[in-house]
Amino acid sequence: MENINKQEATCEQELIAIRDSLEILGGKWKLRIMRHLNNHIAEINTFKKIQREVEGISAKMLSKELQDLEANLLLTRTVMNTRPVTVSYAITEYGMSVFPVTETLVQWGLNHRQKIK
Amino acid sequence: MENINKQEATCEQELIAIRDSLEILGGKWKLRIMRHLNNHIAEINTFKKIQREVEGISAKMLSKELQDLEANLLLTRTVMNTRPVTVSYAITEYGMSVFPVTETLVQWGLNHRQKIK
DNA sequence: ATTATCAGTTAACAAAAGGTAACCGGTTAC
DNA sequence: GTAACCGGTTACCTTTTGTTAACTGATAAT
Secondary structure (H helix, E strand, C coil), X not given: CCCCCCCCCCHXXXXXXXXXXXXXXXXXXXXXXHHHHHHCCXXXXXXXXXXXXXXXXXXXXXXXXXXXXXXXXXXXXXXXXXXXXXXXXXXXXXXXXXXXXXXXHHHHHHHHHHHHC | CCCCCCCCCCHHHHHHHHHHHHHHHCCCCHXXXXXXXXXXXXXXXXXXXXXXXXXXXXXXXXXXXXXXXXXXXXXXXXXXXXXXXXXXXXXXXXXXXXXXXXXXXXXXXXXXXHHHC
């Protein structure tokens, strides 16, 4: 059973927690990939499909970011026995814990765009 | 009056929103600085005080990040007429809109640390 | 045989981010 | 006058991040 309660921490511990999060989720692409997989959770998300739909990402970056996310148990990689071979990436249950993070960033970004216009 | 309602967006727009947010809040220090100011909102936060309490940040980075955040109206910079001169930084009302972002990152980081241990 | 698709990898490079250390001007305390 | 404090700036360097383009190997369609 996952702990969904708010945890208490000192200010110092909070800043360490932010640092930890950014070590795993930081950078230009990881949160976008996680959000995309969350938004297409019912589909088969192959490498090419993700690359098409997460606009602007190169094969090299996508490959590297997917490896990092898999290493942190946020998604799974499955080689399908199709011809030609396709590889399917799926968000894990633990990966879904990232949703609140992407959601606040989506809302902040939408609100900010509205504000500056 | 601020819009605090959830906004709807397509998946594509959501990924753009995340990109926008990260352009302004991304990197190693900005969210930590914002969280620290939010946690010490009742105090006078001078440059030196922030540098002491946001552990590890150099004067150069702190100066640059504070300028960026001020340019985006997330905080204010006030020169106090003390001897020697001190400069006080304070989070703006708009800056407080970042709180949900830092909060989800704090919770995710705390939870992650608990999980891997 | 040639071309196309998928899922990458590799090499070479460029740009951005961040760290270190020295320095600056103004002021005050000794 | 000398040292210390505040709030930075500057120059130099390293690391990280990201881009582009060419290439691989397996398979399948024409």
